[in-house]
Amino acid sequence: MTTTIIWTIAIITILGVVLAVVLYLVAKKFKVEEDPRIDEVEKVMPGANCGGCGFAGCRAFAQSCVEAMNLDNNFCPVGGNDTMKKVAAVLGLEVKEKAPMVAVVRCSGTCANRPKTNEYDGYQSCKVKAALYSGDTGCFYGCLGCGDCVAACQFGALSMDPETGLPVVDEEKCTACGACARACPKRIIELRNKGPKNRRVFVSCVNMEKGAVARKACKSACIGCGKCEKACPFGAVKVEHNVAYIDFEKCKLCRKCVVECPTGAIHDVNFPSPAVKPALKPAASEPVAAPAAKPVAQPAAPAAPEVKVSAAETGKKVEPEKKSEE
C-alpha cells in the first residue's frame, strides 16, 4: 500500500520535472519578441474592449499606438484625454487634447409629437423593422423605438423612456464609444461635443422631407425653414436637404436659434434657465423677424419663458406656419 503511494508520488514528480524542463526549453526556443511598451500601454487603458477606438480591443489599440509615429489618429473615447496623456507619457509622444464627446439622440418624435399610423407586431428590433418598412409612424427618418442602441451599449448609458418611446442617454455613463450610433439603422444618434458644463444645442431631427410633409408626420420635426440659419451669428447652422444641422465646432451656445425654431426641433440641454427671446434689448431686430413669424407666434415671446415647449403648445404654434408652408 505505502509503496504504491510512494511510487506514484515519485513518478508524478519526475514527470513534472521533465515536462517543466521541456516546456522551459520550448518557451525559450519559440519566444515571440514583443515590444514591452505594448503591455505598459495596455495597463493604462480602460480595458473595456468596446471597439470605440476602431480597433478590435484595448490590446490592438495599444499595439497600434506603439507602432504609430504620432497619436493624431489614435484616440480612446472611453478613457478620454486622461488616458491619452498616460499613453503619451509611456511612449514619449505628444498628444493633442480632444474635447469630450457624448451620444446625442436626434429625434424628438415622442408618442405625443408623432402619432402612430400603423401597428408593428414583428420582431422587436430596429434592424429588422427598418429592413421591412418605414416604421409605424408617418416619419421615415425617425426613431423606430425598438432599442437596438440600448442593447448595443456596454456601459448601460442608454435606456428607453417608456413615455416618449425614445432612447435617453445618461451623460455620466456615456463614454462616446459610438456603438449606439453604429447600431442605429436610421443614423439618428450622433457623437457631439459634450460642451462646456455639458451645455449643448442641437437639432433634434433628421427628417429630410419637405416642411409640410415632415410636420404632418411629426409636430416637432425640422421643417427646414432656415430661420435658425439666419439667426445664427456664427454661421454654425446649415440647412441642407430640408433639415438644419448645427456644427458643434462653430456653435457658441448663444441659443438664438432655439428661440427662433417654430417647431421646437432645436434642443438646448443643461442650461440653467430656458432660452428667452431678446424682446427688449435689440428693438431693431424685432420687426425684421415679425413678418416671417406671423402674429400668433408673437404673444408667446415676451412674457413667458418658452423653450421646452410641450406638445400642445407646439401644436398651437405650428398652426399658422403650416399655412405659409403650403
Place this chain on the structure above:
Amino acid sequence: MKTFSIGGVHPDDKKISAGSRIESLPIPETVYISMAQHLGGPAKAIVAPGDRVRTGQVIGEPTGFISAYVHSSVTGTVKSVGLRKDLAGIPVVHVEIKTEPVDEWADGIDTSDTLVTDIPQDRQFIIDRIKNNGVVGLGGATFPTHVKLCPPPDKKAECLILNGAECEPYLTSDYRIMLEKTRQIVVGAALMKKVLGVSRAVIGIEENKPEAIKAMSAAVSELQKSSADYSGIEVQTLKKKYPQGGEKQLIDAVMHRQVKSMGLPIDVGAVVQNVATSLAVYEAVQKNMPLISNTLTVTGDCLPAERQKNYLFRIGYPLSWIAEYNGGVPEGAVKIISGGPMMGKAVSNFDAATLKGSSSILYMTAEQTERKLESSCIRCGKCAEACPMGLEPFLLNKLARNGMMEELEANAVQDCIECGCCLYSCPAYIPLLDIIRVAKGEVIRAMRARTAPKK
C-alpha cells in the same frame, strides 16, 4: 405526381375567390405611377407636369442594364412628378396623372380581342417588343423579362418552365387567367420558347387547380395542331406543396435538377417565367400592348362571399381606391397584405399605388395575424425539415442573434428564399424569418463587398 424533393409545408390553400370571373376596374380620377416597379434601377420619369399623356405612352425610361420602361396606364394630364410613399412607406418617385374617362391609345397598339397565334420568326423582334413594352416577371420579384430571356452566351437554356403553381394560399389571379386567357398564355410560352431557342416548355400547375390543368392541356393540344411552333409544350401536374412556385423548387419538381448555392436557374439550363408574365409577353409581342395592367385578387376570410373578386387593374390605381370600389375594408380586418399570406408584404400605407407586380389585397383577421409569445428553441428540427433549401433555420437564428457572420455564410444563409416555411412550422413561435432575412441581407452585402474590388 411530381414535386420538389426537400422541405415544404402544406398550408390550407383557401382559394375562396377562385370562382369569381375577372372584372375590369373603372378608371379612377387620379393615378400615381411608380417609377420603381421592377428589380434593378428605377426608371427615370420623362414627363413633366402639364404634359398630356395617352394610354400606353412611355413615361419612364430604364436606367442601366437591369431596368425597365414604364408606361402610362391612362389618358390624362400629368399633375406632378415627385416622391410618394409606396406600400412600405418608403418614398419613391411617382408620376401623378389626372385621368380622362375615355382612353386615347398611343400609336401602334392593337386593342382588339382577336387572338394572334402566328409566332414571329425574328428573335430580336420579339425581344425588342418585350423590352419596349416594359414586361417584367409577375411572379413576385418583377425581374425585367428581356434580361432573363437573354442568358449569357456561355450558358445554354434547355427548358422553359411556366409557373402556374400559385402555391400561396388565397391568391387566385393566376388561376383565373389560366381559365380565361388560356390560349394567350400558351402563345406567350411559344414566343419565349422561340427567343430562348429551346425545344421544351413545361407549364407546371398544382393539383388543386384541375380546371386550369384541363383548360391549359386542351389549349396546348389545340394550338399544336395549328402550327409547329407549339410543339414541345406540355402541361405538368404538380403535387400541392408550398413553396412549389419558388424558382429553384419548380426546377427541382419539373426537371429534377438542383441549382447550386448562389447559382441561377440558367446554370442548370432552366428559365422560369410566371403564367402572368407569359400573358404579358403575348400582349407585348402580338398586340404591342405595354404592361400596364395585371390581375389582382381581393380576398380574405372576413370578406363577404359576394365581394371576393378578381379584378383587372391598371398600374397606378391606389390600393385604397380599389378597396373602396370593392365596398371598403371589411369588418374584422386588422392587417392588409399585398401578395400571399406567406410571402406578401403587410401594407403600412394603404394609399400606395398598384404596381406591375401587384397580385392581391388580402384582409387578415386578428386571430390569423396574432403573434404568439416567443419561447425557447427546443431543437425539434421542424424548421430544418420544412426548409425547402435544406438550411437549418434554428441554427441560423442563433448565429444571427450573435452576429456571427462567417458562420452564417458557412451555413448558407444567403440561399434563404424567404418563403417563411420555418416560421410557419415553429412550435415555439420564434420569429425565425424576421431574423434570418436581415442576416441574409448583411451576408450578401459582405460577399458583394468582398468580390467588388477584384473586378
